[in-house]
Amino acid sequence: MRPSTARVGAFDLVIAAGGLILLLLAVQNLGPALAAFRGDGAWGTFTAHRVECVQHPGHEQCTWLGEFRAGRTVRPEVAFYGGERGSFTPGQAARAFDTGRRGHVYGPGGSNEWIAVALLMLAGLGLASRPLWRLRRARRPAGEPGAGPRTDAGPRTDTEPPTDTDP
Known part of the structure; x- marks a missing residue:
């Protein structure tokens, strides 16, 4: 074949x-x-400034934006991952860590x-x-399991039914 x-x-x-x-x-x-x-990341403090919410059919998605401080590093306008509308009040601080992902910090529960x-x-x-x-x-030979389509165009002779003219 x-x-x-x-x-x-x-x-x-x-x-x-x-x-x-x-x-x-x-x-x-x-x-x-x-x-x-x-x-894993730099631990510090996230201070909530404001919440932004988007309405979707059937639910609401909210994100708290604020400032993250870790030592001398200050990151303004970062989102707290997983924060819901009622998670914070403006000015409230929470422990968080920064993984280096642009625009996000995470709470102690991670993600x-x-x-x-x-x-x-x-x-x-x-x-x-x-x-x-x-x-x-x-690359598999024709007729093997998993092989592509048959390449011969003629009918298979080993499965043809007998006719009235066969002896």
Whole structure:
């Protein structure tokens, strides 16, 4: 039997490029997400200044903005991750840590952002490897399980039913 042949098409390349972009985004956020999960970072004090809320169908998403101080470092206008409308009052201070993520600090409970980052990474790997699946499948001989479509155009002679003219 002759191995079937297949090419990687433009669609597969676009899907793979999208997967690489997802993978790049995941890798960029992996360090800060794991640090937030573990509670690693510079500990300091977050002082709430104001709350900003957005209404969505069925729920409200709020973020407290304020100032974070750790030693001599002062970060104005940062968001406190996971803060709800009733979490603070203006001027209230809370213990927090900074992982280096731009615009966010975290409370003592950290975050579970690593789950979304891990799922993003898996999706990126899966999509980026799509052309490899097609090439691997195409290299199997026709007729083997998992092989691509049959390459011969004629009917299979070993499964034809007998006719009235057969002896």
